[in-house]
Amino acid sequence: MFQKASLLLLVATLGLLSCSKDPISDLSNEESLVYITNHDKSANFSQYKTFSIVDSVLIVENNRTGTSLDDIDKAIIERITTNMESLGYTYVRPDKKPDVGINVTWVTNTYLNVYSQPISSYYGGYWGGGFGYPSYYSYYETSESSWLISMLDFKNPKTSPTGKTFDVLWDAQIRGSGIGDLNLIDKMADSIFGQSGYLKIK
Amino acid sequence: MKKIIIVALFLAGIAPAFAQDKPKLYTLASPFERYTHYLATARFMGAVPLGSFKDNYIDKSSFQNFSLSIEWVLRNSPLSIGGEIGSTYFEKRIPRAVYEGEEGAISAVQTRTLSQYPVELFGNYHFLPRTSTVQPYVQLSGGVSILDYTLYYGSLASQEQKVRPKYGIGLGSKFLFKKDGKFGADVRVKYDGTSFKHEYIEKGVSSVNGSIGLFYRWW
Numbered sequence: 001m002f003q004k005a006s007l008l009l010l011v012a013t014l015g016l017l018s019c020s021k022d023p024i025s026d027l028s029n030e031e032s033l034v035y036i037t038n039h040d041k042s043a044n045f046s047q048y049k050t051f052s053i054v055d056s057v058l059i060v061e062n063n064r065t066g067t068s069l070d071d072i073d074k075a076i077i078e079r080i081t082t083n084m085e086s087l088g089y090t091y092v093r094p095d096k097k098p099d100v101g102i103n104v105t106w107v108t109n110t111y112l113n114v115y116s117q118p119i120s121s122y123y124g125g126y127w128g129g130g131f132g133y134p135s136y137y138s139y140y141e142t143s144e145s146s147w148l149i150s151m152l153d154f155k156n157p158k159t160s161p162t163g164k165t166f167d168v169l170w171d172a173q174i175r176g177s178g179i180g181d182l183n184l185i186d187k188m189a190d191s192i193f194g195q196s197g198y199l200k201i202k
Numbered sequence: 203m204k205k206i207i208i209v210a211l212f213l214a215g216i217a218p219a220f221a222q223d224k225p226k227l228y229t230l231a232s233p234f235e236r237y238t239h240y241l242a243t244a245r246f247m248g249a250v251p252l253g254s255f256k257d258n259y260i261d262k263s264s265f266q267n268f269s270l271s272i273e274w275v276l277r278n279s280p281l282s283i284g285g286e287i288g289s290t291y292f293e294k295r296i297p298r299a300v301y302e303g304e305e306g307a308i309s310a311v312q313t314r315t316l317s318q319y320p321v322e323l324f325g326n327y328h329f330l331p332r333t334s335t336v337q338p339y340v341q342l343s344g345g346v347s348i349l350d351y352t353l354y355y356g357s358l359a360s361q362e363q364k365v366r367p368k369y370g371i372g373l374g375s376k377f378l379f380k381k382d383g384k385f386g387a388d389v390r391v392k393y394d395g396t397s398f399k400h401e402y403i404e405k406g407v408s409s410v411n412g413s414i415g416l417f418y419r420w421w
Contacts, residue, residue: 021291021317023352024313027356027357031298031356032357033310033356034308035308035310036308036309037306037307037309038305039306175356175358176310176357195300
């Protein structure tokens with residue numbers, strides 16, 4: 001009788017352990033967004049007056065790159081421009097020697113995950129000897145995209161043997177499941193600038 | 203006349219047996235009194251966070267907690283010993299806020315969660331004899347907790363899983379539905395402390411939980 005009870009208890013444990021919860025299933029697209037901003041803490045932003053921005057979005061996908069100018073790409077470029085202007089920067093064309101340049105990138109990283117199926121060791125353990133199964137592996141892929149917006153210092157280029165390099169003064173990452181939502185683009189651009197008050201020069 | 207007396211005596215012997223379910227040939231104490239027996243309890247719990255766990259991480263009470271226990275009620279002793287397994291879950295949503303850190307500023311809606319699967323051994327000391335239908339007890343327990351700390355920034359998760367020691371002190375009472383019966387209710391208030399340190403949780407996880415349960419006993 002007691003053995004039966006312990007078995008029941010064991011089954012119940014497995015039952016309890018196996019119910020997985022999804023606490024973020026009720027998040028809206030807007031709530032899913034995460035804005036991460038960084039800046040060069042030694043930079044003095046008041047020395048910059050003009051800016052330029054890329055004319056299309058750079059797409060980086062697992063080391064392959066390209067450009068894109070869909071509705072959503074246009075929308076984010078426009079909104080970033082608006083934000084920069086309201087912070088006090090003046091837009092100039094890229095050939096007019098802007099003080100800072102803004103890059104807009106859509107990054108997709110795909111990860112290959114491997115897990116081994118425990119079938120061989122399980123049977124081996126049960127029968128004591130084992131059957132000499134090879135290890136079984138399964139693969140699954142996950143990918144995550146994010147917006148990456150960076151501000152480069154064109155005013156103070158660094159010269160290196162390989163050519164000119166530009167320091168990143170500020171960058172922003174937008175992550176989360178809602179990043180492809182066109183209706184949220186304005187909110188995204190406003191948010192990354194909104195939490196970076198040090199950019200204001202006006 | 204003799205016949206009538208015999209019949210009357212016969213009925214006198216039989217009738218009480220119909221009145222009560224079983225004939226009481228000998229006055230024996232209940233087997234639950236005479237033997238070490240088993241007792242299994244299923245509990246539903248409400249838990250309230252305490253201390254720094256409440257101040258720094260989650261201050262919201264939780265009603266998604268369950269446990270199962272099995273115990274040996276020892277013969278000729280006010281003690282019972284047993285094991286308990288359970289599941290507790292705390293969760294809290296924090297509206298969008300900006301978190302300044304070394305990696306920069308992060309603006310996100312946080313969903314803070316903490317799951318625990320405690321596995322414990324416990325001892326109960328009963329204040330009243332086990333013939334009593336109400337059996338108050340104090341409980342001391344110790345074991346491990348399988349912890350899962352998952353903090354969501356928006357839809358991104360940062361997770362930490364650990365097995366940590368835990369202990370508990372409880373005060374409760376069993377209520378038998380019927381004297382010498384097999385089923386009863388169990389009410390318990392218990393303090394639980396788990397040693398754990400990660401990010402927002404600096405001084406362990408502590409909570410007080412109140413539970414109502416049902417038990418079944420057998421021998």
